[in-house]
Amino acid sequence: MEEHVGALWHRLITRLARTRHPEAAVRLADVAGTLGIVFRALGGDGGLQLEAADGTDVRARRGWLQRVAGTDRKVELAWRDDRSLRLPTVVDWFADRALNRDLYLWLAALAVHDDGAAGDWLARSQALARRALDRFPGLRPRWQRLVAAHLAQRPDPARLPAAEGARERAIRAALAEPGSVPALPAAPGDAFPVPLWLHPAPPRPAPAALPPRDDDGAGARNGRTRALEDARRRRAERVEEPQGDRGLVTVRMENIFTVGEFVNVDRGAEDEDDLERAATAARDMDRIAVSRSRKASASRLKFDLDLPAEAHDDLVLDDGLLLPEWDWKRARLQPDHCRIVSMLASEAPPCVLPPHLERTARRLRSQFQALAPARTWHRGLADGPEIDVDAYLRFAADRAAGHGVAADGLYRALRSGSRDLACLLLADLSLSTDSWIDDHHRVIDVIRDSLFLFGESLAATGDRFAVLGFSSRRRDPVRVHTLKAFDEPYGAVVRGRIAAIRPGYYTRMGAALRHGTALLRVQPSNRRLLLLLTDGKPNDIDRYEGRYGIEDTRHAVLAARRAGLQPFCVTIDDRGNDYLPHLFGSDGYVVIRRPSELPARLPALYARLTGSAG
Numbered sequence: 071m072e073e074h075v076g077a078l079w080h081r082l083i084t085r086l087a088r089t090r091h092p093e094a095a096v097r098l099a100d101v102a103g104t105l106g107i108v109f110r111a112l113g114g115d116g117g118l119q120l121e122a123a124d125g126t127d128v129r130a131r132r133g134w135l136q137r138v139a140g141t142d143r144k145v146e147l148a149w150r151d152d153r154s155l156r157l158p159t160v161v162d163w164f165a166d167r168a169l170n171r172d173l174y175l176w177l178a179a180l181a182v183h184d185d186g187a188a189g190d191w192l193a194r195s196q197a198l199a200r201r202a203l204d205r206f207p208g209l210r211p212r213w214q215r216l217v218a219a220h221l222a223q224r225p226d227p228a229r230l231p232a233a234e235g236a237r238e239r240a241i242r243a244a245l246a247e248p249g250s251v252p253a254l255p256a257a258p259g260d261a262f263p264v265p266l267w268l269h270p271a272p273p274r275p276a277p278a279a280l281p282p283r284d285d286d287g288a289g290a291r292n293g294r295t296r297a298l299e300d301a302r303r304r305r306a307e308r309v310e311e312p313q314g315d316r317g318l319v320t321v322r323m324e325n326i327f328t329v330g331e332f333v334n335v336d337r338g339a340e341d342e343d344d345l346e347r348a349a350t351a352a353r354d355m356d357r358i359a360v361s362r363s364r365k366a367s368a369s370r371l372k373f374d375l376d377l378p379a380e381a382h383d384d385l386v387l388d389d390g391l392l393l394p395e396w397d398w399k400r401a402r403l404q405p406d407h408c409r410i411v412s413m414l415a416s417e418a419p420p421c422v423l424p425p426h427l428e429r430t431a432r433r434l435r436s437q438f439q440a441l442a443p444a445r446t447w448h449r450g451l452a453d454g455p456e457i458d459v460d461a462y463l464r465f466a467a468d469r470a471a472g473h474g475v476a477a478d479g480l481y482r483a484l485r486s487g488s489r490d491l492a493c494l495l496l497a498d499l500s501l502s503t504d505s506w507i508d509d510h511h512r513v514i515d516v517i518r519d520s521l522f523l524f525g526e527s528l529a530a531t532g533d534r535f536a537v538l539g540f541s542s543r544r545r546d547p548v549r550v551h552t553l554k555a556f557d558e559p560y561g562a563v564v565r566g567r568i569a570a571i572r573p574g575y576y577t578r579m580g581a582a583l584r585h586g587t588a589l590l591r592v593q594p595s596n597r598r599l600l601l602l603l604t605d606g607k608p609n610d611i612d613r614y615e616g617r618y619g620i621e622d623t624r625h626a627v628l629a630a631r632r633a634g635l636q637p638f639c640v641t642i643d644d645r646g647n648d649y650l651p652h653l654f655g656s657d658g659y660v661v662i663r664r665p666s667e668l669p670a671r672l673p674a675l676y677a678r679l680t681g682s683a684g
Contacts, residue, residue, distance in 0.1 A: 095162035096170040098122055106648075109155060109178040112206065117398075117620055119648045123148060123156035126273055129260040145263045148177040149272035150184045153617035156272070163265050164219050172212045173265065179206055184268060191270035192244060192254040198268065199248040216266055217245050224262055233257035393584045395545065398621030408581040411547040418570035420562035423526065427519060427669070431526040434673050438530040441677060454481030491680055492534040492556065492595035494586050497521060497571075498604035499539040499551065504573035507665045513605050513642070514573050519669040520603065521553065521568045527673035529560040533680070534593060537564075540582040541574025544612045548581045549574060556593060579608035580622035583637070587630045599679060600630055600637040603672070605665075607649060624653050640675060642668055 098105075098120075106120050125144035146158035157177055161170040179202045184194075203210055221242060227235040237257040241264060244251040254261075392406035423431055450461065461480050468475040503514040521537060528535045539551040551571065554564045583602065590598050608619035630637045639650060639659040646661040653659070660675060662668050 090162040091165045091170075092162050094165050094167040094170055095160050096167060096174065097160050098157055098174070101171065101174050103647075105157070105174055105178045108175060109182065112179055112182045114155070114178070114182045116652045117153075117617060117624070118150065119154045121154040121156050121648075122146075122159040123269075124273060126269070128263055145265075147263060147265060147267075147269040148181065149269035150181045151272065153620065155181050156269075158265075161265075163223070166219070169216060169219055173216060176202075176209065176212060176216060176266065177268075179209055180268060190253075191267075192240070192251060195264070195267035196244050196248040196251065199266075203248070213266075220264075220266055221245065231257075234259070237261055390547070391585070393581055395580060396622040396625035398618060398625075403625075407545055408548050408578065409546040410581065410585050411549050413549055413551045415551065415567050415570040418566040420566045421569050422562065423522060423565060424519075424569075427522055427526075430670060431523060434523055434527045434670075435530040438527045438673070438677065441531045441680070450479040451481040451483060452478050454483040456482050458482040490596045491599070492590060492593040492597070493528065493536075493599040493601060493676070493680070494556075494590045495521070495524060495535065495537045495601045495603060496582050496586050497537065497539045497553075498577055498579075498602070498606075499541045499571055499574045500577040500606070500609075501541075501573055501575060502577075502606050511666065513665060514571065516642075516665050516668045517603065517605075518568060518571055520672045521571075522565065523669050523673050524676065525554065525560045525564060525568070527676065534595060536589065537568075538582075538586065538589075539571055539574075540578075540585075541576060542578035542581065542610055543575045544610055545578065545581070545614075548578050548585075550582065550585055556589075576610040576614075577604065577606065577608050578610050578614055579604070579619065580626040583623065583626035583630060587626070587633055587635060590635055591633045597680070598635045599676075600635045601676070602637065602639045604639065604641050604643070606641075606643045620649060620653065627653055627658075636679075638679060640668075640672060 102120050109118075109120070110116050123146045125146045127143060128145045146160075148155075148157050150156065155178070157174065161173050163173065164170050180198050183201050183205075184198055199213075203213060224242065225238060227238040227242070229235075230238055233255065234257045236255040238261065240251045240254055241261055245264070245266065391410040391412070393408045393410060394403040394405050395407040396402075397404055450458070458480055461482075465475060465477060465480060497517055499514070499517075503517060504512055506512050507516065525535075525537065534556055535554070536556045537553040539553055540549060542548040551567075553567045553571070554560060558564070579602070583600070586600055590600055608623045609615050610619065614622070627637050637654060637658065639646075639654045640662065641650065641659065642662050642665040644661070644663060646659065650659040650661070662671055
């Protein structure tokens with residue numbers, strides 16, 4: 071009975087304390103596509119991804135109902151950093167749904183000119199608002215409606231203590247006329263949040279607490295994998311693995327009731343079997359600590375972490391194939407920065423096509439044979455397997471008529487045509503390919519089947535092609551596995567190498583693309599296709615994570631285009647639309663929503679890309 075009454079009380083007091091309008095809420099997921107287009111159309115950085123913002127603590131004065139209900143302690147505000155534009159997951163500040171949608175559009179326009187640098191919050195917010203209104207005057211009516219509605223929600227300065235009232239009057243004046251207030255009066259606590267401005271102090275990743283370890287397999291990677299439903303990147307930090315026998319005794323007792331304190335306790339892998347409990351914990355935690363463990367886990371939860379880049383990147387590169395890398399902050403290529411190590415599987419016995427692919431392979435071979443140019447007679451040859459009767463009759467008639475003609479060009483041969491096409495397929499073999507897509511198949515399994523069918527299909531066309539797999543551990547080494555070279559036929563030996571592929575490490579995509587570009591550009595074909603098959607974004611355990619990796623990959627794609635190649639990306643990452651337009655252009659990629667469809671769709675996609683080659 072007590073539990074039932076408590077639940078009723080909680081619902082009642084929460085409803086009475088509510089200051090938002092969930093009935094008019096607009097969700098980021100519903101407007102993300104429009105906001106991305108608006109942000110870039112207004113001149114925003116094309117390399118920024120659109121992501122959901124974390125809720126952050128606010129120490130503003132609350133009413134007694136809010137204090138009793140424990141609400142309004144966190145608020146989601148927009149901000150921008152090096153790699154993303156963060157916007158609230160839900161906007162429900164106003165009772166009018168149109169106003170909530172207008173707030174999203176205004177925040178996107180406001181962030182166009184923000185460089186993410188720290189500074190005086192009031193001055194920066196006024197400057198950004200003034201610049202947005204001056205540059206985009208069509209936004210002024212929306213801004214005025216938003217300001218009017220928000221001012222009605224803000225606390226009355228006359229009812230606040232003197233210092234807080236002066237601060238509130240300054241914020242109101244700055245909202246009404248951006249640029250009119252030179253400084254914010256000092257007052258205790260935080261001001262009431264201003265959702266029309268960017269975050270005053272955006273959260274940043276915690277500093278790295280330890281260097282990464284290069285151990286190969288931290289626990290068995292199996293079981294179920296579930297992606298968290300929201301797209302927020304959680305704040306995180308790297309820590310040493312907790313000792314399992316320490317428990318709560320090591321926690322300072324005065325910290326037990328603090329909300330944001332990190333408690334370095336090993337919960338044990340067996341405690342994480344319940345994915346729903348793990349998902350609930352991930353949603354509620356302010357900061358997530360990450361450590362490496364060798365214990366196996368029965369299930370895994372997939373979501374993005376805002377981890378700091380590792381500083382340990384000082385290996386000396388003195389041999390191997392050295393390639394440059396693009397430093398986007400300094401806007402320059404770093405020469406000889408990555409080392410490519412070419413590898414060939416040592417234990418890959420020749421094999422036949424797996425039985426479950428034979429039926430699909432037969433169908434694809436018959437379809438792709440139609441792409442191969444028909445065999446035609448080549449006439450007028452000085453030598454050949456057959457005499458060209460028409461040419462010989464003309465020669466004999468000319469000789470009988472007394473004309474001096476040469477006895478050449480009297481032979482013919484039946485030869486295949488050529489599409490004058492070469493293709494290099496780069497397959498991502500990173501750690502993430504070890505995740506499960508259903509109860510029976512991992513990502514690496516569908517990639518393996520895709521490579522089998524890709525090889526069977528292209529062998530039927532006679533096109534020149536090569537297949538490489540890649541993964542990396544920092545910039546040295548970037549491992550490139552040769553599955554099929556341009557100058558070797560597709561057959562049992564190549565199938566054996568494909569069958570032997572295993573998940574590797576990380577995805578230094580720019581280095582792989584530069585290596586593929588160097589191999590493909592020397593092929594004697596007029597049309598050359600550089601095809602990338604991946605399941606996620608570029609990443610590595612050094613600073614290649616985030617914007618650095620995105621911009622290096624984009625630079626490599628642009629370099630491939632300048633070399634006369636046609637780069638194209640095929641991904642099974644369901645968030646690929648967030649970043650691939652910046653990397654490959656709007657028509658340079660495709661997202662396959664159901665990974666299980668990849669084996670059949672990859673050859674069909676190749677046929678569409680190259681069907682007009684001749």
